[in-house]
Amino acid sequence: MGWCALSCCGLQWVLQTLKRTDMREQLGTQGSGFGDCCASYWCPCCALMQEEKEMVRKSEIVTHAEYQPPQGMMYPPQQ
Known part of the structure; x- marks a missing residue:
């Protein structure tokens, strides 16, 4: 509501x-x-795009940093 009024x-x-x-x-x-x-x-559209790209970039960095892929199945050595 405030956004519309200010707009x-x-x-x-x-x-x-x-x-x-x-x-x-x-x-x-x-x-x-x-x-x-x-x-x-001066450029609210550009600012919104920058904010979105920064948020996506930061979330990808955090996601990759915390994510540990599961190790593959390990079979015992065959004798």
Whole structure:
């Protein structure tokens, strides 16, 4: 609801800036609040794409780091 109200006034970038900053801090991505604000204000579509790609990249890194594939079946040596 807030997004729609701010969009009508041309202020949707405020919420996007806050979300982008939270996500950047959570994922440990470099950047600044000023950069988040500029990206969200000047090109919100690009900023959304960057956020999505960063989230996918970080989740893939975490998934691969924690995932241990099962070892294959081991047969005893034949005599």
